[in-house]
Structures are given as structure tokens and as C-alpha cells.
Amino acid sequence: MIEVGATLPEATLSHIDGSDMKNPSTKDLFAGKKVALFAVPGAFTPTCSEAHLPGFVALADKIKAKGVDEIICLSVNDAFVMNAWGKASNAEHITMVADGNASFTKALGLSMDTDTFGGVRSRRYSMLVDDGVVKVLNAEEGGGFEVSDAETLLKAL
Known part of the structure; x- marks a missing residue:
């Protein structure tokens, strides 16, 4: 797993x-800026849609106020699913x-293999990336949702 630094x-x-x-x-995506990156196992899935993404939507202004670009x-x-999910979730301040x-x-x-659920997916995590370098990493084990939420990342900024 990637490490801080x-x-x-x-x-x-x-x-x-x-x-x-x-x-x-x-x-190109991360060069020269501070980015709060968070990943979810799947768009439109329960925890992702009910808690993970909404937390970042709700705290977007506070996160950006801490110097996040x-x-x-x-x-x-795929990009079309991510775009639709962002629109459905009022995530206009988040790049999907x-x-x-x-x-x-x-x-x-x-990555994690979810077998028949969807195959290879991302583990849930959040990180602060500064000019392409990982500064903070909050990775979940399995499908958990305890440390990768927006509030935890905000506290680390």
C-alpha cells in the first residue's frame, strides 16, 4: 500500500x-496543487451514497478553506457513471x-476483490496529496467506514 511521503x-x-x-x-491532475482525494468501492452504493460522498459535499467549503485546491x-x-452520481448527489464542488x-x-x-458484487474495486480511503505527494492517508480495512470520512480528513488538515 502507498505510504505517506x-x-x-x-x-x-x-x-x-x-x-x-x-x-x-x-x-496533470495533482501537479502544483493540494488535493483532498477520497475513494469509494462504487458509485450509487449504500454507504458511498448515504455517508461517504455526502460528507465531502457537506464539508467541501471547510476543506477548501484549509488550503485545499x-x-x-x-x-x-466509468466516467459517465461518476458524472451521473455527482449530479444526483449535488457534488458540484467535487471532481468525480x-x-x-x-x-x-x-x-x-x-484494491480489493469484491467477487460477484463487482469484481476489483477500490478500498475506501481518503488522502491529502500535495503536488503529487501523499501527506495524509486514511485507508479502511475491507469495506469499513471509520477513518476515511470527510470529518477525519478535515481534522488532519
């Missing part, structure tokens, strides 16, 4: 910007990013 691995992710599909590299929500879904083939998630060492 490590540089994020190179990968290509995707997201919808307006009506355009964007495929930024992790280098961007908040990114990541899942092993897809790791469609789980390459980034696997490179972080934060």
Missing part, C-alpha cells in the same frame, strides 16, 4: 468536464473521477 503512481484517469470527456494523467472523488467505475480499469487503484495497493 510517497509520490502517486502514474496512471490515466477519466472524468466528464461539462460535456467533454477528459483523460488526465495523475501527474480541489476535492476529488474516485471510484472504479473514474479509474475504469482499476490501474491507479491497483498501483496504490488499495
Whole structure:
């Protein structure tokens, strides 16, 4: 698993910007800024939709007030699903990013196999990334939701 002080691995992710599909590299996505990144096992799933994403939506202003330039929500879904989930969740202040083939998630060492539920997914985590370097990492074990919430990350800022 990636550790505090490590540089994020190179990968290509995707997201919808307006009506355009964007495929930024992790280098481009994180270079020169402070980013609060959190990942969920799946868009529109119960804990992700009822607690994890809503927590970051509710605290987005407070997180950004601590010097965070961007908040990114990541899942092993496609960009269209992430875009729809963001719209349905009023997450206009959060960049909804897809790791469609789980390459980034696997490179972080934060993947999990959910078997028949959905296959390879991301473990739930939150991190603060400064210019591509991990400064804070709150990774859950299994499918838990105890340390990766928005409030815990906000307290660490």
C-alpha cells in the first residue's frame, strides 16, 4: 500500500468536464496543487451514497478553506457513471473521477476483490496529496467506514 511521503503512481484517469470527456494523467491532475482525494468501492452504493460522498459535499467549503485546491472523488467505475452520481448527489464542488480499469487503484495497493458484487474495486480511503505527494492517508480495512470520512480528513488538515 502507498505510504505517506510517497509520490502517486502514474496512471490515466477519466472524468466528464461539462460535456467533454477528459483523460488526465495523475501527474496533470495533482501537479502544483493540494488535493483532498477520497475513494469509494462504487458509485450509487449504500454507504458511498448515504455517508461517504455526502460528507465531502457537506464539508467541501471547510476543506477548501484549509488550503485545499480541489476535492476529488474516485471510484472504479466509468466516467459517465461518476458524472451521473455527482449530479444526483449535488457534488458540484467535487471532481468525480473514474479509474475504469482499476490501474491507479491497483498501483496504490488499495484494491480489493469484491467477487460477484463487482469484481476489483477500490478500498475506501481518503488522502491529502500535495503536488503529487501523499501527506495524509486514511485507508479502511475491507469495506469499513471509520477513518476515511470527510470529518477525519478535515481534522488532519
